[in-house]
Amino acid sequence: MQELAQQHRNEQLLKPTATIHVGNRLSLIERKVFNAIIWHSQSQRSAKTANVMSVDLLMSLIGLERSKNTDVIRDALERLTTNPIVWNTLKKDRTADWGVCTFLAGAEMNSGRLRYVLNPLLVEKVEHPTLFAKIQLLVQTQFSSKYSLAFYEFLIDEMCRSGNPKTYAFTVSLDTLRHVLQFDGIYKHLNSDVLKPCVKEINTHSDIAVAYSGVKKGRAVVALLLTIERKAAQLALVDLVAVDTSGEPGTHVELLKDPLEQMLVVRGVGKRKAKALVETYDETRIRENIAYVEREYQAGKVKVLSAYLIRAIEEDYRPKVEAAPRLVRSETTEREAAEKAREALLTDWNRYRERRVRERFAALSSGEQEAHRSAFVERLVHTSSILNMQFKKDGFASRMVDAQFFSELREVLLKNPEELDLEAYRASLVDAVEAVAAGSAR
Known part of the structure; x- marks a missing residue:
């Protein structure tokens, strides 16, 4: 072939x-x-x-x-x-x-x-x-x-x-x-x-x-x-049929259980230091400082990424947001509330879809489950060297492999409108609330 x-x-x-x-x-x-x-x-x-x-x-x-x-x-x-x-x-x-x-x-x-x-x-x-x-x-x-x-x-x-x-x-x-x-x-x-x-x-x-x-x-x-x-x-x-990924950044980085630690390690921070930073500072502070440092690095303002990143997290280099005038805040409150509500709905929908795909998979016969696993493993060999390496180490017990497996199964097992479309999911929640209200009225 x-x-x-x-x-x-x-x-x-x-x-x-x-x-x-x-x-x-x-x-x-x-x-x-x-x-x-x-x-x-x-x-x-x-x-x-x-x-x-x-x-x-x-x-x-x-x-x-x-x-x-x-x-x-x-x-x-x-x-x-x-x-x-x-x-x-x-x-x-x-x-x-x-x-x-x-x-x-x-x-x-x-x-x-x-x-x-x-x-x-x-x-x-x-x-x-x-x-x-x-x-x-x-x-x-x-x-x-x-x-x-x-x-x-x-x-x-x-x-x-x-x-x-x-x-x-x-x-x-x-x-x-x-x-x-x-x-x-x-x-x-x-x-x-x-x-x-x-x-x-x-x-x-x-x-x-x-x-x-x-x-x-x-x-x-x-x-x-x-x-x-x-x-x-x-x-x-060049290399459209067989691509050697051995020289790609991050290919040989040891996978860590904590994604925050992984983000720091792939940017050159030592594993011990990465673990210490994650244990000391909150997730928002670390992520926002990573984003800030990467912008500075891409702009050519940073020479040693890892050292500057460590200092940025410890000293908190995030741009300080000045308090907005009360009038401006009042004008944007409604929009910000709407955006937060949509983010919350999206998070809830993704959790719902995760739960549903796992329920659908559990309801399949053992033969069907094994067929899905086999197909996933076949694809894994040709798609992600990092995931494939993690699979060889821990199999489906790996949280990263497990998450990717069920993420791909969404395309196959989820069929209902509320499972495929965010607005349909929102409508189903409204219908459920109205049904409860109607039941209480009786």
């Missing part, structure tokens, strides 16, 4: 703009399978109703050439055959205002071959796209996050629709970005949990480099200014 991937390393997928701006929640594997099938269908250009491709080729094109677990393919095909996709949601493709359908009309696997039928509504768009992004086919195999792949496709699409310049800058609203990434959260969480990891992965493993900065309206970030640069052509083809 490695040879199959090598044969197609220079191929490009012409992914239609309408299918990049989709309004569903595809998992990483599902999006990769989605892309591989689009590429294969374009390469056939035949009048046949159904196309046939090798399962080995499909596995190599999604980065699982060393895996024999085809269950992940079956699960992805089932989702792509049954779940509706709302396409052209950003209305960039003017050939159609809006559309909804499943991606595949049908699929079957037999004797190492996959036979698939595209949904008739998408055939013309896939095989003869008018607006499309030129995506290096095997770049997608390097992404370990569904957010990174979705963000990468969005960036490439913007560049291609602007004439494919070497460098390109544009502004995108946070609402559009939340839709593209399917992440419903405040900017602080979007930035730390999604954007920063995405940018790091894209800059490391793809054919483009991206940087961003917030665009504010008042004190709130409402949009991002994104700057994209094409890497040299030869760099776009």
Whole structure:
């Protein structure tokens, strides 16, 4: 299968703009399978109703050439055959205002071959796209996050629709970005949990480099200014099949149980000193000083990161916030209260989803549970060297591995509206309160 991937390393997928701006929640594997099938269908250009491709080729094109677990393919095909996709949601493709359908009309696997039928509504768009992004086919195999792949496709699409310049800058609203990434959260969480990891992965493993900065309206970030640069052509083809992560920062850092200690250690602080700082100072003080020091370091004002970080935490270098005038505080109280309420709701929703996915998993048969574990372990080998190292050490007893396992299971096991959408969850809470009130009235 490695040879199959090598044969197609220079191929490009012409992914239609309408299918990049989709309004569903595809998992990483599902999006990769989605892309591989689009590429294969374009390469056939035949009048046949159904196309046939090798399962080995499909596995190599999604980065699982060393895996024999085809269950992940079956699960992805089932989702792509049954779940509706709302396409052209950003209305960039003017050939159609809006559309909804499943991606595949049908699929079957037999004797190492996959036979698939595209949904008739998408055939013309896939095989003869008018607006499309030129995506290096095997770049997608390097992404370990569904957010990174979705963000990468969005960036490439913007560049291609602007004439494919070497460098390109544009502004995108946070609402559009939340839709593209399917992440419903405040900017602080979007930035730390999604954007920063995405940018790091894209800059490391793809054919483009991206940087961003917030665009504010008042004190709130409402949009991002994104700057994209094409890497040299030869760099776009380096190590797309097998990537050596042995030299990446943090790869050989020993994993610690306390995430705060881990944050300090990966920034050069010794383990004993990190533990002492965590035991002495509160979490907010440490995190805010880390953020402050990193800004100073990136601005070139700090030479030795670890030493300055220790001093910053001990002496508390956080910028001091002056007391705001009473009039200003009164004007912002309502907005701040609303933001805190939304943060609290988001935290409660995430806990609810965590509880629900664990309940759903516990209700599965032992065979189904083992199948999910096996599929996760297969993916782990190709996605995260740190998680894989932790799994080899502690297995599923590792808190980090356990958290990642159930995080990925959300995409498979959570089905109800209130489990998938924050606003639906809010509505369910309101309904529950009203039901209790009605019961009390009786």
